[in-house]
Amino acid sequence: MNATIPPMHAALSVLGTMAGQYIAAQGQAPQVKQPLPANTSTKQFTGTATLATCDICQVRPKYFDGQKTHSYCGKSCATAAQKKHSPNSKPKRNKTTKATRRLCDHCHKQPKYNDGTTIHSYCGKTCAQKAKAAGVSAAQPTQLAKSVESFFCRVLTVLITVSRSSPTNSGCLLCGKAVKGKGHFCSQACTSMAEKSAPGLIEVPQGHDTFKSVADQFKASWRHQTPCPTVRRVHKVISSPTSIVKYEAYRAAVEARGNFVAAGRSAGNENRRWHGTTRECNLGDNGNCTLCSSQTCSLCCILKTSYNLNLFGKKTGWGRFGHGIYTSSTSSKSNDYSTNVNPSSLKAILLNKVVVGKGYKMTQDNTSLTAPPAGYDTVLAEVSSGGSLNYDELVCYTNDAIRPSYMVMYDA
Known part of the structure; x- marks a missing residue:
């Protein structure tokens, strides 16, 4: 892949945000660890991309402005957070919030899975299976959801492949960092990763x-x-x-x-x-x-x-x-x-x-x-x-x- 393309880091950020939206919709927030390309600041592309949802609504992904991932998805939730933490605000008691209604019916922790057409009762397959075992019927994912999942698997593959492209003439084939002596990898960590x-x-x-x-x-x-x-x-x-x-x-x-x-x-x-x-x-x-x-x-x-x-x-x-x-x-x-x-x-x-x-x-x-x-x-x-x-x-x-x-x- 050509290392001279200027928008590469921006493209990585966009792909990471897109992948975050999908994974967040399933109620998962894993950490995808990718090698950090050489000559890349942590403000442009973090070596560990955390795909997480908004701290307030817990449904939409956190807003990424190209340099920083914020705590909230947008102005509305940021304003709500400010009011929530205001000393003059009064806590609401015994009320089911909109965010709570969108949480999984089984674990009550992760947002319900949205396949693009339907908001299902559970956050993912694990909770759906547990609910089914307990005697509660669970909605099945649609073909659209399967297609979306396949697409984002390819997106994450692209992210890893791009990170391997070394912008230097003799950098590590995995992370792009300088290699000491002969060889293709900069450290035992990269060597072990390649051997896997x-x-x-x-x-x-x-x-x-x-x-x-x-x-x-x-x-x-x-x-x-x-x-x-x-x-x-x-x-x-x-x-x-x-x-x-x-x-x-x-x-x-x-x-x-x-x-x-x-x-x-x-x-x-x-x-x-x-x-x-x-x-x-x-x-x-x-x-x-x-x-x-x-x-x-x-x-x-x-x-x-x-x-x-x-x-x-x-x-x-x-x-x-x-x-x-x-x-x-x-x-x-x-x-x-x-x-x-x-x-x-x-x-x-x-x-x-x-x-x-x-x-x-x-x-x-x-x-x-x-x-x-x-x-x-x-x-x-x-x-x-x-x-x-x-x-x-x-x-x-x-x-x-x-x-x-x-x-x-x-x-x-």
Whole structure:
């Protein structure tokens, strides 16, 4: 989402007020905790949005003037409150106020539910069920109410999604705050929040350094004699903590054998490599970040459980360098394997972290391999005169040597 849109905070306030009106009508006043966007004052957008009703009528939402949430819904209730607290005012006794008549017939605390056409007897489903159990009939919510509820669920989703959009070039992908050192999240709190969505995706804002890094690698490694497509979206892959622990343990073991850090390389000689596969669903289209449930959608299966050697050859039927997991430094090479089952204007490709370790260089096919030669961790299939390859390939032979890191959507 474009972080340069000036009315963004005002839009958040409006959406929050709208959501408050609906939730207040059901007699609920939960606190929706959302990450606070960077460079946003608490006067513009509070990190904890309390959706509450007027202190006097307890029906309409409190008035929000764009900077402050007041105690009352409007002038009438504000005037009533002033009279109520005036030293000359006399308390009324034994009278049922208008506000009291609008409270739930069961709990007598929350306002009655209004579906837009009817004011029901109870504040929500809980009290309606309790009243029914006690032998009192309860009005059922209308289809309109269900539609309104669905709408505001989407509104709250938008609020959370907007708050994730970082206005800074290298901020946390969840809250936008500055990130110390390497990584995508500013704190353990944001890291834990992201892990709760695993396996899943978080879209990277286009102005973010990570988006630029991934898009630049895609463009720079497009080596086919065709125009390089434009990258439209980049999604950070959130893998389960258990999956990451296995990968990091394998990387540490390879590093211990090869001492790559001492030679000026990354731990385990880790590199980023491309992989194209089949997408059965519309993941990545129009902001869709929900993984599908199909057992044959290769893209979603990889995002859920990473790569699985047991599925080797399922799509291609063979491998030039045997029973392994194939990636490439050439984005256009992996693009050849990226296919859509459903019509789409975009294609998906995965950028992965791969523990290369000590790679064995090969230029000719060897389809019988099930592991790299002794003393090596991977196979580096290189292009050479008289060789069988037009573009490079990197092959690993263990599931723990690779993890998807980004899903990239680009013009088909």
